[in-house]
Amino acid sequence: MSAPQARRRVAVLISGRGSNMRALIEASRAADYPADIALVVSSKPEAAGLEYARAAGVETAVVDQADFPRGDAGREAYDAALQHVLLRARIEFVCLAGFMRIFSADFVRQWQGRIVNIHPSLLPAFRGLKPQAQALAAQVRVSGCTVHHVVPELDAGPTIAQIEVPVLPGDTEETLSARILAAEHRLYPDALRQVLGSRHARS
Numbered sequence: 001m002s003a004p005q006a007r008r009r010v011a012v013l014i015s016g017r018g019s020n021m022r023a024l025i026e027a028s029r030a031a032d033y034p035a036d037i038a039l040v041v042s043s044k045p046e047a048a049g050l051e052y053a054r055a056a057g058v059e060t061a062v063v064d065q066a067d068f069p070r071g072d073a074g075r076e077a078y079d080a081a082l083q084h085v086l087l088r089a090r091i092e093f094v095c096l097a098g099f100m101r102i103f104s105a106d107f108v109r110q111w112q113g114r115i116v117n118i119h120p121s122l123l124p125a126f127r128g129l130k131p132q133a134q135a136l137a138a139q140v141r142v143s144g145c146t147v148h149h150v151v152p153e154l155d156a157g158p159t160i161a162q163i164e165v166p167v168l169p170g171d172t173e174e175t176l177s178a179r180i181l182a183a184e185h186r187l188y189p190d191a192l193r194q195v196l197g198s199r200h201a202r203s
C-alpha cells in the first residue's frame with residue numbers, strides 16, 4: 001500500500017462574499033481531504049468572506065487592488081505582490097473563488113497546472129461576466145457550473161468537473177444564480193479533491 005499523501009497547502013482567492021471559499025474550508029475539515037486551506041487572499045479589504053475565514057482560524061491577507069494603478073504595469077505589480085504573499089505562505093495550489101481580477105500571462109504561467117477557477121455556467125458556454133444573465137438571454141433550458149484549470153485566456157482552460165442545473169420557467173438572474181450557487185458549493189470541493197489526486201497537480 002502506498003503512503004497517504006500529505007495535504008497540499010491551498011490558497012483561496014476571493015473578492016467578495018466567499019461562499020465557495022466557505023465550502024472549501026468546510027470540506028477541508030475532513031481528515032481525508034487532500035487540501036489544507038492555508039490562506040485566504042482578498043483583492044478587496046471589505047470582502048465579506050474575510051470575516052468567515054478569520055473566524056474559522058484560516059490565515060488571511062489582503063492585496064488591495066486600490067493600491068495599484070490600472071493598466072499593464074499595475075497588473076504586473078499587483079500579481080508580483082500576490083505572488084510574494086503566496087510564496088511567503090508556502091502555497092502549493094491556488095483556487096479562485098469569485099476573484100474579480102484578470103491575471104498577467106506570467107502569473108498564470110508560474111502557477112500552470114496548480115491554479116483552478118469556478119465559473120457559474122457550463123463552459124465553454126457563457127464565458128466572462130454575468131453568465132447567468134447570458135444563459136437567460138440565450139433561453140437555454142440547462143445551465144450549471146464548471147471548475148476548470150486557469151490559462152491566460154479568460155474562462156478558457158480545460159474543464160475538471162461540471163454540474164448541470166435546470167433553468168426553470170420564470171427564472172430571474174437571482175433565482176438562477178442561487179440554484180447554480182448551491183451546485184457550485186458541491187462541485188468545488190469535489191473538483192479540488194479530484195485535481196489534487198491527479199498527476200497534473202503535482203509539481
Ligand code: GRF
Nearest residue numbers: 017018019020098118119120
Ligand atoms: C460564484 O458564482 C463563482 O462561480 C463566480 O463568482 C461567484 C462568487 O461567489 N466566479 P462567492 O464569493 O463564492 O460566494
